[in-house]
Amino acid sequence: MTTDLTDAAALDEQDCPEGHYSPDSPCFGKAAGRPRAADKAARRAALLHTAGQLFLEKGYSKVSLEMIAREAHVAVRTIYVKFGGKVGLLEAIITDGRANYLDGVADMETDPRPIEDVLFDFALRFLELISMPTFTSLHRMVVAEARSTPELAKAFFDAGPLRTREELGRFFARADVQTQLRPDLRPDLLPVFLLNCIMGDHMARLLFPSDQPPTKDEQRQRASEGLDLFLRGVLR
Secondary structure, three states: OHHHHHHHHHHHOOOOOOOOOOOOOOOOOOOOOOOOHHHHHHHHHHHHHHHHHHHHHHOHHHOOHHHHHHHHOOOHHHHHHHHOOHHHHHHHHHHHHHHHHHOOOOOOOOOOOOHHHHHHHHHHHHHHHHOOHHHHHHHHHHHHHOOOOHHHHHHHHHHOHHHHHHHHHHHHOOHHHHOOEOOOOOHHHHHHHHHHHHHOOHHHHOOOOOOOOOOHHHHHHHHHHHHHHHHHHHEO
């Protein structure tokens, strides 16, 4: 682990090799030497953006680390040390994208508001996330390549759906929340029930791509209706 961290720190200085300081490069305007934290964050974001665009444009299995490194102006070894390879890159892309939407939700494990308010905030943010065109494209790619590239499907599930279910599971495990729920329900199924009520026929609609994602008002209505259906089935 120490070696990996040392390598990563050293490779930060190699992320912008000479000859890649053109105005359209993420390295443009960077001085030589050890980068600042803000510079490293920007380079990481640029690398993930480049990798994500390539995955969506060409398909996960058709994109090599060499291709990503060339487009992002980094060394292949940098990607290996920082992300462990292509799967690690995909996991980071999903984790960061998810965080941009769901980390803005108040901590569900400690939020003192009524259960309806806490879950509505979550439902609305979740619908905003899965309605993004980039998320829809990513989901289609995963479904299309899951059989031939099982590590892709696992990375997507672990970084996205599984983490969401775990967070919801911790919310439903709260003592004050449990007292409001039917005792005959299996706790591990509550997150699945909630997500299905919120998403509705989202998976089916992936087969028929639309040029226009749902409006904010439509998302609010869908979140409200799905949450109402869920609560009617699980509350005492």
